Every structure is written in structure tokens, then in C-alpha cells.
Amino acid sequence: MGLTMRKLAGGARVPHRKWTSEAAIVKMGVPARVIIPMVQHIGAPCEPIVKKGDTVLVGQILGDTGQYVSAPIHSSVSGTVANVGQMLYPGGGRVTSVEIATDGLQRPHESVRPQTYADKKDFLGLVRASGLVGLGGAGFPGHVKLNPPPGASIDCLIVNGAECEPYITSDYRFILENARSIVSGIKLLQSVLGIPKTYVGIEDNKPAAIKLMEEMTADDRNIEIVTLRSLYPQGAEKMLIYSCTGRRVPPGKLPADVGAVVMNVNSVSLIAEFMETGMPLVKKIVTVSGNAVKKPMNLEVVIGTPLRDVFAFCGGFTTTPEKILMGGPMMGIAQFSLDVPVIKNTNAALAFDVKDAKPAPETGCIRCGKCVDNCPMQLLPLFINSAAVKGDAERLKRFHVMDCIECGTCVYNCPAKRRIVQSARLGKDILRNLAAAEKKGGRANA
Amino acid sequence: MPDSGPAGTGMAFDEKYTVTASPHIASDITTGRVMRDVLIALIPAVLAGAWFFGARTLLVCAVTVAACVAAEFFSRKIMRRENTTGDLSAAVTGLLLALNLPPSIELWMAVVGGAAAIVIGKQIFGGIGQNFMNPALVGRVVMLTSWGASMTRWSPAVSGALFGAMPTGGGAVDAVSAATPLALAKALFTGGGLTEGLSQATLALPSYSALFLGGVAGCIGETSALAVLLGGLYLLCRRVITWHIPAAFLGSAALLTWAFGGRGTLFGGDPLYQILSGGLFLGAFFMATDYSTSPMTKKGKLIMGLGCGVLTAVIRLFTTSPEGVSYSILIMNVVVPLIDRYTIPTVFGGGKPHE
Numbered sequence: 001m002g003l004t005m006r007k008l009a010g011g012a013r014v015p016h017r018k019w020t021s022e023a024a025i026v027k028m029g030v031p032a033r034v035i036i037p038m039v040q041h042i043g044a045p046c047e048p049i050v051k052k053g054d055t056v057l058v059g060q061i062l063g064d065t066g067q068y069v070s071a072p073i074h075s076s077v078s079g080t081v082a083n084v085g086q087m088l089y090p091g092g093g094r095v096t097s098v099e100i101a102t103d104g105l106q107r108p109h110e111s112v113r114p115q116t117y118a119d120k121k122d123f124l125g126l127v128r129a130s131g132l133v134g135l136g137g138a139g140f141p142g143h144v145k146l147n148p149p150p151g152a153s154i155d156c157l158i159v160n161g162a163e164c165e166p167y168i169t170s171d172y173r174f175i176l177e178n179a180r181s182i183v184s185g186i187k188l189l190q191s192v193l194g195i196p197k198t199y200v201g202i203e204d205n206k207p208a209a210i211k212l213m214e215e216m217t218a219d220d221r222n223i224e225i226v227t228l229r230s231l232y233p234q235g236a237e238k239m240l241i242y243s244c245t246g247r248r249v250p251p252g253k254l255p256a257d258v259g260a261v262v263m264n265v266n267s268v269s270l271i272a273e274f275m276e277t278g279m280p281l282v283k284k285i286v287t288v289s290g291n292a293v294k295k296p297m298n299l300e301v302v303i304g305t306p307l308r309d310v311f312a313f314c315g316g317f318t319t320t321p322e323k324i325l326m327g328g329p330m331m332g333i334a335q336f337s338l339d340v341p342v343i344k345n346t347n348a349a350l351a352f353d354v355k356d357a358k359p360a361p362e363t364g365c366i367r368c369g370k371c372v373d374n375c376p377m378q379l380l381p382l383f384i385n386s387a388a389v390k391g392d393a394e395r396l397k398r399f400h401v402m403d404c405i406e407c408g409t410c411v412y413n414c415p416a417k418r419r420i421v422q423s424a425r426l427g428k429d430i431l432r433n434l435a436a437a438e439k440k441g442g443r444a445n446a
Numbered sequence: 447m448p449d450s451g452p453a454g455t456g457m458a459f460d461e462k463y464t465v466t467a468s469p470h471i472a473s474d475i476t477t478g479r480v481m482r483d484v485l486i487a488l489i490p491a492v493l494a495g496a497w498f499f500g501a502r503t504l505l506v507c508a509v510t511v512a513a514c515v516a517a518e519f520f521s522r523k524i525m526r527r528e529n530t531t532g533d534l535s536a537a538v539t540g541l542l543l544a545l546n547l548p549p550s551i552e553l554w555m556a557v558v559g560g561a562a563a564i565v566i567g568k569q570i571f572g573g574i575g576q577n578f579m580n581p582a583l584v585g586r587v588v589m590l591t592s593w594g595a596s597m598t599r600w601s602p603a604v605s606g607a608l609f610g611a612m613p614t615g616g617g618a619v620d621a622v623s624a625a626t627p628l629a630l631a632k633a634l635f636t637g638g639g640l641t642e643g644l645s646q647a648t649l650a651l652p653s654y655s656a657l658f659l660g661g662v663a664g665c666i667g668e669t670s671a672l673a674v675l676l677g678g679l680y681l682l683c684r685r686v687i688t689w690h691i692p693a694a695f696l697g698s699a700a701l702l703t704w705a706f707g708g709r710g711t712l713f714g715g716d717p718l719y720q721i722l723s724g725g726l727f728l729g730a731f732f733m734a735t736d737y738s739t740s741p742m743t744k745k746g747k748l749i750m751g752l753g754c755g756v757l758t759a760v761i762r763l764f765t766t767s768p769e770g771v772s773y774s775i776l777i778m779n780v781v782v783p784l785i786d787r788y789t790i791p792t793v794f795g796g797g798k799p800h801e
Contacts, residue, residue, distance in 0.1 A: 009794055238794065242794075248796070251793050251795055251796050253795070253796075321463065322463065323463055329469060330469040330470075330471070331468050332468060334468075335465070336465050337463075352470075356471070358464070363533065364572075364573055364574045364575045366480070366574055366737045367575050367742070369737065369743075370475075373744075377794045378791045378794045380742060380743075382742070383742075398790070406468070408469030412469055412472055414475075415477045415479070415480050416575075417472060417476075419467060421468060421469065422467035
């Protein structure tokens with residue numbers, strides 16, 4: 001299908017370091033204990049519906065909420081609830097979580113059986129029941145994505161297999177080993193939701209995955225495999241939509257507003273699998289890598305497996321690591337403890353030694369403009385940086401801090417090593433607090 | 447307390463992992479590397495200056511660089527800020543200033559100029575990235591207004607002067623003086639303006655090849671357009687600068703001097719002579735592209751280059767001054783915040799700012 005000719009406005013040539021490309025996915029097995037947080041998605045947190053001492057089975061609902069923008073959380077193991085309380089989670093801090101002592105038998109819950117649906121509404125209900133959230137990283141509930149707001153209609157499905165973050169190979173291995181399931185998920189979504197066209201975006205550094213997907217979809221003219229340039233952040237939602245379709249999602253809008261829905265390769269496959277077997281989202285493919293890991297691998301782990309067990313399964317560390325990441329090095333979250341569990345949107349667990357972990361000292365901005373040239377959102381990162389540091393809300397607005405996707409391209413190429421993403425987050429916070437205060441003040445005046 | 451890690455896995459009990467905001471990797475580009483590239487790019491111009499004006503120019507370069515670095519060091523110290531001489535930006539300012547000085551400049555003046563460049567042009571505003579005028583040009587203008595005679599005393603360029611004797615007169619004043627190509631052109635154009643004592647013979651304009659390869663009177667870095675061009679191409683290849691400012695600067699200056707440079711006739715000027723003469727190449731590739739004092743966006747850079755070119759042509763053609771590169775860049779430096787303000791790019795996907 002040829003290389004996409006649409007050029008991103010910016011981006012960074014980050015190193016690939018995909019050491020685990022050739023490592024087939026290994027099933028890790030069930031750890032002694034799992035910790036399942038009630039927050040694994042964007043939206044309302046789930047309320048636990050089990051209590052200490054309860055026996056739980058694989059696929060059984062542990063927590064849910066009446067809110068629409070949310071997704072139920074299932075037990076990934078069979079065993080006994082050891083504790084329900086505040087525990088560390090990868091997003092930082094502590095949230096209500098369910099700790100389960102596993103029995104190793106992995107007995108499935110009675111709800112795990114083939115699913116049937118009469119119409120689109122039924123189908124979307126089942127997508128919610130599967131616990132699906134965006135598996136590429138953001139964790140946006142799947143049924144919300146697939147149900148466009150009134151006035152919008154989806155005419156193309158974009159399947160994300162770009163995997164532009166360094167180190168991570170979980171999606172690549174997943175495509176190689178589960179292409180059939182991905183294709184059946186695409187066909188299912190196309191037929192049930194009436195989506196005429198699907199694009200599967202894969203970066204050109206994964207030729208084997210592109211070839212396989214092209215072979216699997218050769219007979220279907222409605223599925224197009226798009227070879228993307230390996231340029232970070234090619235896999236960011238807005239960039240991917242643009243690369244595949246030429247459509248630009250306006251600031252503050254959703255993909256549905258330009259008729260697109262983006263799903264990770266894992267997500268489309270999960271939908272197909274759930275309809276077939278009824279097994280909800282209880283396991284994840286995780287790339288374990290980094291220069292402090294003894295044996296970098298691609299693992300299939302049950303959700304809730306603590307990082308400690310994940311790294312131990314890979315032979316532990318070559319040296320005491322300095323930094324532990326959940327996710328890739330460009331957008332992943334640094335962890336201070338190995339007790340955090342793998343959750344729904346975890347795609348990598350990385351460990352680095354001192355050499356790779358120590359941030360270079362921050363020096364004065366020299367206004368070289370590299371951040372401006374490279375910003376895929378066409379923002380002026382250096383001005384966002386200075387406005388945020390000064391707490392200047394008016395300038396933060398003028399420089400569109402809210403549109404920053406926090407991809408880190410600006411920081412990657414900054415000669416002065418400015419902490420631009422960090423300050424953009426601060427800037428967003430300043431504006432959010434201001435908006436909240438204004439809202440409150442307005443109400444008081446009314 | 448976390449439970450004990452599995453034995454033999456290198457997992458400590460007292461975990462203290464570094465937590466920082468993403469991204470967690472960075473390219474190896476640093477401010478120091480950028481500045482080092484600029485220094486490398488200036489080597490051909492320094493060598494050309496030495497070849498045509500003698501070894502003393504190397505001394506001028508060394509003295510100015512030393513003055514700038516020392517000024518940077520002490521002003522940071524007085525302000526109780528961290529020492530930033532390691533990023534080499536002061537050295538770049540020093541070398542650029544030296545290349546903008548006449549070969550016969552008194553060394554003590556060069557020292558004062560270097561200190562003025564760093565202190566008045568840069569550190570007063572907070573150091574690297576905070577200054578709004580090109581520090582080297584600030585230094586040059588301070589010197590030009592303070593010691594006009596020394597700053598416009600041009601020695602003739604002699605091929606191979608590097609290996610010849612040092613100029614007589616204690617190295618400060620040349621026995622012979624010469625006119626710069628632009629002063630000659632101006633004299634022919636306006637019928638005056640040259641210092642007395644210059645023989646009619648020297649009024650012959652230098653050839654294009656002399657202007658391009660070198661061998662004309664002028665500042666140390668002005669004699670060879672080729673040497674400056676080599677450095678400029680190096681900066682472009684290393685992506686230290688983009689083509690926008692040099693192209694717009696040279697292009698607009700050439701166009702305007704072509705259009706209005708002829709006596710009475712439209713498009714009767716000599717644009718090639720104009721862009722090869724004086725500090726235009728040095729200004730377009732090295733001075734106007736200074737990060738701190740040029741716009742952020744490509745569009746802004748084009749406007750900056752255009753403004754510099756227009757002003758240079760206007761000064762060269764319609765004022766009593768033969769050369770206008772320094773002033774036009776300084777004037778455009780002051781306009782940069784305005785340019786930045788009106789060239790904010792449209793956010794990906796739309797025009798309207800976020801509510």
C-alpha cells in the first residue's frame with residue numbers, strides 16, 4: 001500500500017531499541033497475589049463489589065459504577081480476596097484496590113460464555129461489559145469511543161499498530177501472533193457498526209507485521225494497511241488519524257468529530273475474542289526491557305501482577321536499577337516502587353541503570369526554536385515553558401497549552417534540556433484551577 | 447515495608463527509584479554542542495582573515511574571545527549565578543565580534559568591545575537566551591561610536607600576509623590604508639565620501655572573484671565571502687540554522703540593490719557586487735541567525751531576513767554610510783518580539799484557541 005505521503009508537522013527521530021522484536025510472547029503464569037486497582041481508565045472510578053474473604057473467579061466483576069464514561073473491572077485470577085483498600089497504582093499515589101490471593105487454578109466465572117447481541121446498542125453494551133479501555137496507553141473506555149456523540153458519525157476505523165515508542169514491542173509481537181483475531185475484530189466492528197473503511201497503521205520499522213497484515217487482508221478492499229514513517233509520535237491518536245486519512249482533529253475535539261475512531265490492535269482483537277468466548281479484559285502483553293533487565297522479554301501477564309514479579313520472571317536486574325518505567329521512555333510514568341501492578345493500559349515495564357536514568361541538568365533556553373520546528377501539534381513549546389514557570393495564565397491560553405499532547409518531542413531535542421512537558425502539565429493545571437475558580441465565583445455571584 | 451524480593455534477582459528492599467516527568471530519554475544535543483558547531487563554522491573565515499591581513503588578526507580573535515569569556519565569567523560571579531562559560535556561547539560572541547573588527551584594531555579596544563558585548567549585550571538581561579540584541583553587534587556598535595577612526599581604518603588585503611611581516615607601526619596602525627569595496631562603490635555612486643589621500647588608482651572596483659575568494663579590504667571576517675559561505679553551509683548541514691533567514695536576507699538585499707542601485711535607472715544596480723561585499727554574508731549566516739535574537743517560526747524567520755535585507759539595501763544606497771548590515775540586524779532584533787507575536791502558528795487541526 002506504499003508509504004504514507006502525509007508528513008507530520010513535527011516529530012523526533014528517537015532511537016528504536018526494540019531489542020525484544022524477535023522474542024515471542026511468553027505466558028508468565030499467575031503470581032501469588034494480584035493487586036487490581038479500581039482506576040484503570042479515564043472516567044469515573046469503579047466501586048468494589050467484593051469484600052475481604054470472598055472467593056472470586058476469572059472474569060468475575062470486582063468493581064463497576066453506574067457512570068457511562070467508565071468500564072467494569074474484572075478479576076484476572078481465581079482465588080480469595082485478601083484485602084480491599086488503598087494501594088499503590090501506576091498513575092502515582094494510592095487508589096482503592098482489590099488484592100487477591102490466587103489459587104493458581106484459574107477457574108472461570110459462569111459469566112464467561114459466548115456472547116450474543118441483537119443490535120448495535122446490545123453490542124456496545126457488551127463492549128462495555130468486556131472492560132475494554134484504550135489499550136494503547138490513554139485508557140479511554142472502548143464503548144464510549146465506538147458510540148459517537150449526536151451529530152457525528154464514524155466512517156472509518158483506524159487500528160493503531162504504530163508503536164512509535166522506543167523499546168516497546170508488545171503490539172508488534174501481538175500482530176505477528178494474533179493477526180487472525182485482529183482481522184476478525186475489524187470485520188466485526190465494520191459490520192455491526194456499519195463502518196465502511198478501516199486503516200491499520202504500522203510504522204515502517206516493522207516490515208514483518210506489515211507484510212503479514214497485508215496478506216491477511218489481501219481479499220478485503222475495505223481494510224487498508226498503511227505503512228507509516230518511523231517518526232515519533234506517529235502513534236499519537238491525532239497524528240495517526242492524519243497520517244491515515246489526512247483529517248485533522250480540531251483542538252478540544254474528539255476523533256469522532258472527524259468521523260474516525262482509533263483502537264489499538266489489542267483492543268479490536270479483544271472485542272472479537274470477548275464475543276466468541278466471553279472472557280473479558282484480564283491479561284496484557286507487556287514488553288519488559290531496559291538496560292537493567294537481565295532477560296528482556298515480551299510477556300503475557302494477568303492484570304494485577306506486581307512489577308516485582310514481572311521483573312523477577314525476566315531474571316531480575318543486572319544491576320540495581322535507578323529508574324522504573326511503566327510504559328515507554330517518551331511518555332511512560334516513572335515508578336518509585338515495584339509493588340505497583342500491571343493494569344489495563346500497561347504495555348511495557350522498563351528498568352534503567354544510573355547511566356540511562358539520570359536527567360541532564362536544565363540550562364537556560366537559548367531560543368533555538370527546535371521545539372517549535374518539531375512540535376507535531378504546531379505549538380510554541382518554549383513560550384509554554386516560560387509562561388508556565390511564571391504562572392502566566394493569559395500567556396498559557398494564548399500559546400494553547402491545553403492542546404499539548406505531552407508527547408515529549410520538544411524535550412527530546414532540547415539543547416538546554418528544558419522540562420517543557422512537565423511545565424505544560426503545570427500550565428494545564430493552572431488553567432483548570434482558574435476555570436474551576438471562575439465557575440465557583442460565577443455561581444456565588446448568581 | 448515491601449516484601450522481600452525473590453532471591454538472586456538484584457531487587458533491593460529499600461527501593462529508591464528516580465522519579466521524573468516524561469520523557470525519560472533525550473538526544474545528545476546540548477547548548478555547548480551547538481555553540482561548538484558555530485565556532486567550527488567560523489574557522490574558514492578566521493583563516494581567510496589571517497591569510498589576507500596577517501597573523502595579527504589571530505591575536506585580535508584570541509583577545510576578543512578571551513575578553514568575552516572573562517566578562518561572562520565575572521558578570522555571572524558578581525550576579526551570583528552559575529558559571530555559563532562552559533556552554534561556549536561567550537566564545538562565539540567573542541569570535542563573531544573579532545570578525546567584525548578591522549584588522550588593525552587596537553587590542554585594548556577589542557577588550558573593551560568584548561566586555562561591552564557580554565555585559566551590556568547579554569548578561570544585563572539575564573544571560574543566554576534573554577538578550578534581545580545580538581551581543582557581538584552591540585559590542586561592535588559600542589566600538590564604532592566610541593572610536594570611529596580606528597573602527598574605519600582599513601588595511602589592504604595582501605594574499606599570503608599570514609606569512610609576511612607584521613605591519614609596521616607597533617602593529618596598531620598600518621602604513622598604507624585602503625578603501626572597502628562598499629566605500630569605493632559608494633564613492634562612484636555618489637561621487638564622494640572617500641577619505642582624502644586615496645589615490646585615484648585605488649578607486650578601481652575589485653573583481654567579483656576578489657570579493658568572493660578574498661583579498662578585499664574590510665573587517666577580518668569580511669574579506670572572503672567564500673570562507674563565510676563554507677561556514678554557513680556547515681551550519682545548514684548540521685541543522686544549527688535553517689535556510690530561511692540567510693535566503694531572505696541575501697535575496698531581498700540583492701533584489702533591492704539591483705532595482706535601485708543604478709544611477710537613475712531601474713534595475714541598473716549590481717546585486718552580485720553588493721551581496722559579496724561587506725558583512726552581508728557574515729551577517730546573513732552568522733549574525734541575523736543568532737537564536738536569542740531571531741524569530742521562532744519559519745514565517746517569522748523569513749520576515750526577519752526580509753527586514754534585514756531591505757534595511758541593509760536602504761542604508762547602503764540612500765544614506766551616507768557605505769555599510770548597513772550591523773544596524774539593520776540590530777533594528778530587526780528589536781522587532782523580533784513583535785514578529786513572534788504575529789506569527790504564532792495555527793495549532794494542528796484548527797484555528798481557534800482553546801476556550
